Amino acid sequence: MKYFAYKDDNHITCLLCKHYCTLKEGKSAICGVNFNIDAKLVNKTYGHPSTLHIDPIEKKPLYHFLPSSSSLSIGTVGCNFSCPFCQNHSISQISVVDESVNYSPKDIVDLAFKHKTQSISYTYNEPTIWYPYAKDIGVLAKENGIKNVFVSSGYESKEVLQDMKSWVDAVNIDLKSFSHEYYKKVLKTDLDGVLASLIEFAHSDIWLEITTLIIPDINDSEDEIHKMAKFISLKLGVDIPWHLSAFHPDYKMLDTPRTSEASLQRVKEIAQSYGLKYIYLGNILNDNSTYCSQCNTKLIDRQGFKAQMLNIKNNKCIKCQSSIKGVF
Numbered sequence: 001m002k003y004f005a006y007k008d009d010n011h012i013t014c015l016l017c018k019h020y021c022t023l024k025e026g027k028s029a030i031c032g033v034n035f036n037i038d039a040k041l042v043n044k045t046y047g048h049p050s051t052l053h054i055d056p057i058e059k060k061p062l063y064h065f066l067p068s069s070s071s072l073s074i075g076t077v078g079c080n081f082s083c084p085f086c087q088n089h090s091i092s093q094i095s096v097v098d099e100s101v102n103y104s105p106k107d108i109v110d111l112a113f114k115h116k117t118q119s120i121s122y123t124y125n126e127p128t129i130w131y132p133y134a135k136d137i138g139v140l141a142k143e144n145g146i147k148n149v150f151v152s153s154g155y156e157s158k159e160v161l162q163d164m165k166s167w168v169d170a171v172n173i174d175l176k177s178f179s180h181e182y183y184k185k186v187l188k189t190d191l192d193g194v195l196a197s198l199i200e201f202a203h204s205d206i207w208l209e210i211t212t213l214i215i216p217d218i219n220d221s222e223d224e225i226h227k228m229a230k231f232i233s234l235k236l237g238v239d240i241p242w243h244l245s246a247f248h249p250d251y252k253m254l255d256t257p258r259t260s261e262a263s264l265q266r267v268k269e270i271a272q273s274y275g276l277k278y279i280y281l282g283n284i285l286n287d288n289s290t291y292c293s294q295c296n297t298k299l300i301d302r303q304g305f306k307a308q309m310l311n312i313k314n315n316k317c318i319k320c321q322s323s324i325k326g327v328f
């Protein structure tokens with residue numbers, strides 16, 4: 001795909017995310033890492049990861065995608081959102097690139113081989129804004145039998161969404177609220193754009209899971225939770241796993257209290273009332289095993305980030321033969 005379009009003699013349009021920033025010669029825009037240099041889009045983070053870890057895939061979180069496998073996880077710097085609760089703000093809210101750290105796409109794939117990971121995850125900061133680097137790694141990984149995972153806030157441009165279908169295997173998308181005003185005023189993006197991405201992923205071959213950080217008095221009203229659950233159920237499907245994470249004070253929201261377990265359980269009950277089959281609670285101690293939605297047999301045992309496949313074969317419950325969606 002083309003990562004930018006010419007606008008006029010002195011400007012290009014970045015095609016990486018739905019902001020579609022107009023970039024003046026020599027300048028960047030919202031994310032601070034994509035520049036117009038000599039009328040071309042230059043991504044300053046290319047080849048310079050800020051973070052590299054081997055994580056359990058459960059930590060992304062992905063619960064219905066290669067359970068108990070490990071994933072080489074890579075992030076850079078910058079973001080196209082401005083979330084005041086960001087837990088990775090030390091890398092997402094800066095645009096200073098450490099150019100002394102150099103990893104070519106082949107170096108990253110070699111690392112995945114060395115550590116025997118089944119996938120590479122593009123995560124920690126928004127991968128859409130460094131899509132050219134992620135894709136060069138991912139295409140090479142795919143050629144070598146390694147799967148690719150995007151952990152994103154779902155503001156990919158329509159061009160990137162289309163392009164991802166050729167090389168990305170799974171995504172976890174944040175649905176941060178169901179308030180247009182909150183997305184616009186606080187997060188500085190647009191709810192409709194995220195919902196459009198979710199619908200696109202749900203109807204593609206890319207495996208989709210969703211995460212919502214439940215924040216007291218911000219996005220946990222009965223009305224808002226009902227709207228989210230209804231949207232997932234009607235527009236995406238009742239088989240999509242939904243991860244509800246407990247907020248803890250961070251970044252610019254140090255005075256907001258933690259999310260209580262009772263509050264998460266209440267959200268879970270609302271979600272289940274819309275027929276959603278797989279609701280998981282994060283950042284609290286809780287039984288996060290996967291159960292058959294028909295006969296309640298435990299299919300995958302999960303203790304923290306450790307998972308063990310129990311009664312599942314060929315995407316079916318061994319006991320009652322009901323289907324379970326995912327990549328197992």
Ligand code: SF4
Binds near residue numbers: 033080
């Ligand atoms: S990635 Fe998004 S925020 Fe960054 S320059 Fe491109 S359109 Fe703007």
